[in-house]
Amino acid sequence: MLATMLYGPRDVRYEDVPEPEILKPTDAIIRLSATCICGSDLWPFRGLNDVSAPMAMGHEYCGIVEEVGSEVTSVRPGQFVVGSFCLSDNTCPHCRFGFQSSCEQREFMTGAQAPLARVPLADGTLVATAELPPDDLIPSLLAVSDVLGTGWYAADAAHVQPGTTVVVVGDGAVGLMGVLAAKQMGAERIIAMSRHKTRQDLALEFGATDIVSERGEAGVARIKQLTKGVGAESVLECVGTQESMSQAIECARPGGSVGFVGVPHGVQLDGQSLFFAQKSLFGGPAPVRRFLPHLMDLVLERKIEPGKVFDLTLPLADVAEGYRAMDERRAIKTLLRV
Amino acid sequence: MLATMLYGPRDVRYEDVPEPEILKPTDAIIRLSATCICGSDLWPFRGLNDVSAPMAMGHEYCGIVEEVGSEVTSVRPGQFVVGSFCLSDNTCPHCRFGFQSSCEQREFMTGAQAPLARVPLADGTLVATAELPPDDLIPSLLAVSDVLGTGWYAADAAHVQPGTTVVVVGDGAVGLMGVLAAKQMGAERIIAMSRHKTRQDLALEFGATDIVSERGEAGVARIKQLTKGVGAESVLECVGTQESMSQAIECARPGGSVGFVGVPHGVQLDGQSLFFAQKSLFGGPAPVRRFLPHLMDLVLERKIEPGKVFDLTLPLADVAEGYRAMDERRAIKTLLRV
Structure with a gap:
């Protein structure tokens, strides 16, 4: 089959690879209904993470089960499923504590920018719908797999x-999903920090009440001004740089909380500053599996439409253009038709 | 009057100073029933914090109100009061949010290792008892002012x-109070990390169920062993060094929480490590004022006896010996009779 491989910085190839097979009795093979490109895919694309060998790209997925291993009991061929980008057994103590992204058997999904993909730990990772969903819900169900689940976790x-x-730092797809999550959780005021018109508009559509286009110190000053000098109870950090993390911490009120889901790159925190700031810091890879059933229900009941975050749709064969469009910020997030 | 001044490293003097006076209409003057030496007093005593001018020492206090400023309405002369080491107005947004230690008017108490002390922001800082408490409860009421309030905040x-x-890192007075707090909050298992017999015994008396004498990597390994490889839901960091903070983070389970109340000295945290560790970090100077009424009630009802943490009692005149005893770890915490 033809699938997406990254060979090095900016070298995305759509090329022939062997079809995935059941390797372990806990695996499933799914036929993708749609797939997409993640902001985190841009780190290796930009050469900011090492790529030592060709990488099978893609970790956001939903689709129809093709085949299951002999030990899989919770899903069967023909069912529509959504899974988390973190693969988990959903039975270990960390999973039972709600942190499937720290599962004792954790693996990260790969190879989903393809027509077919192997999902290890299928029982603990996949959630099936009762019936096949209508086509128009596919983008929103796909979003649950990572980008919405991650924005949701930031708010959680x-x-x-x-x-x-609530203040949301970062107007990428995850930040926009953070706005949606904060809205669903009942936040009264949701301030999105964004300087791009299309992203501002989408933030407002997802529930933002205010837009702040300033960044850094000016951005913090504006947040303070909007909150009568107090700061926000909750701040969602959805970028992962030193600047965005500092900005997030400073936007929170004393006793407030920062949820950080942007994978930190070069971020250092001074213990004493954090102490006197008196702000809670909690983040990590999102335990999407915990949220999957609830978020899938919200989509199926048409209460949320996270799929709006996809502002570019391409055939899978054009995946390289999808990467370039996101890299150059011409697109927020690219959906790939399979 | 004679009071305690720190002139520089290891130079504590008990010397004649002017009696405190009402300087602002929101001040109160109290006559100390007892006072004590804090672990944090050892930082400047050891020369680890700068002492640029002679410092009036002491920030833990309880006693009888002598005089109040013209605007003070909540306490009156003759009442017994306990106050927080953080002075707060208890009316600003941060105070109302429960973080009086980040009060917009925050000051830190000084000059309490003395017979008389000035308490600024008396209305927002002091809590009076209904009647004068019996003498034997004075040490426990004094402990509420900082050391118990801080251990309680770590657990909170x-x-x-x-x-x-719950794992408690640090067997100083605050750590021991953290054990007591965890017990009161209903923790089932409380593991105190301590290598000193007298502190181990006190930890057990306060409610510890296990003692771990190893530190660093060996300590973490022992905690993992005791928790079937999982780690603890909650870890109280009560020291403030790089080693103790790392140890605390590693002892927590994924999704678990570290409450840190040891003022960090030279502690740096790597954002990416914290991300993948997936542990909540929250600390700061304790908002003792939030907890004061509840903790004073627990003492007055004789449900807790935090005063047991004082294992050395000296007359105030011997304050310098009190510092030396704590510095040399001959004493956990020194109570000073006024």
Whole structure:
């Protein structure tokens, strides 16, 4: 089959690879209904993460089960499933504690920018729908797999409560999903920090009440101004740079919480500054599996439409152009038709 | 009057100073019933914090109100009061959010190792008892002012819940109070990390169920062994060094929480490590004022006896010996009779 491989910086190839097979009795093979490109795929694409060997790209997925290993009991061929980008057994102590992204058997999904993909730990990773969903819901169901689940976790880790003020740092797809999550969790005021018109518009559509286009110190000053000098109860850090993390911490009120889901690159935190700032910090890879059933229900009941975050749709064969469009910020997030 | 001044490293003097006076209409003057030496007093005593001018030492206090400023309404002369080491107005947004230690008007108490002390922001800082407490409760009421309030906050910030496992890093007075707090909050298993017999014994008396004498990597390995490889839901970091902070983070389970109350000295945290560790970090100067009424009630009802943490009692005139005894770890915490 033809699938997506990354050979090195900016070298994405759509090329012939062997079809995936059941390697372990806990595996499943799924036929992708759609797939997409993640902001985190841009780190190796930009050469910021090492690529020592060709990498099978893609970790966001939903589709129809083709085949299951002999030990798989919770899904069967023909069912529509969504899975988390973190593969988990969903039975170990960390999974049972709600942190499937720290599963004792954790692996990260790969190879989903393809027509077929192997999903290890299928029982602990995949959630099936009762019936096949209508086509128009596929983008939103795909979004649950990572980008929405991650934005949701940012809001969860930042302890978003009804009636509170939330700041979202980062207007990428995850940040926009963080806005949607904060809205669903009942936040009264949701301030999206964004300087791009299309992203601002989408943030407003997802529930943002205010837009702040300033960054850094000016951005923090604006947040303070909007909150009568107090700061926000919850801040969602959805970038992962030193600047964005500092900005997030400074936007929170004393006693407030920062949920950080942007994988930190070169971020250092001074213990004493964090102490006197008196702000809670909690993040990590999102335990999407915990949220999957709830988020899939919200999509199936048409209460949320996270699929709107895809502003570019391409055939899978044009995956390299999808990477370039996101790299050059011409697209927020690229959906790939399989 | 004679009071305690620090002139420089190891230079504590008990010397004649002017009696405190009402300087602002929101001040109170109290006559100390007892006072004590804090672990944090040892930082400047050891020369680890700068002492540029002679410092009036002492920030833990309880006693009888002598005089109040014209605007003070909540306490009156003759009442017994306990106050927080953080002075707060208890009306600003941060105070109302429960973080009086980040009060917009925050000051830190000084000059309490003396017969009389000035307490600024008296209305927002002091809590009076209904009647004068019996003498034998004075040490425990004094402990509420900082050391118990701080240990309590560590447990609060680490989200201690009934039935969970808690690790306490640090066997100083604050760590021992953290053990007591975790016990009161219903923790099922409380593992105190301590290598000193007298402190181990006190930890067990306060509610520890296990003692781990190893430190660093060996300590973490022992905690993992005791928790079937999982780690603890809550870890209380009560030291403030790089080693103790790393140890605390590693002892927590993924999704678990570290409450840190040891003022960090030279502690640096790597953002990416913290991300993949997936542990919540929350600390700062304790908002003791939030906890004061509840903790004073627990003492007055004789449900807790935090005053047991004082294992050396000296007359105030011997304050310098009190510092030396704590510095040389001959004493856990020194109570000073006024």
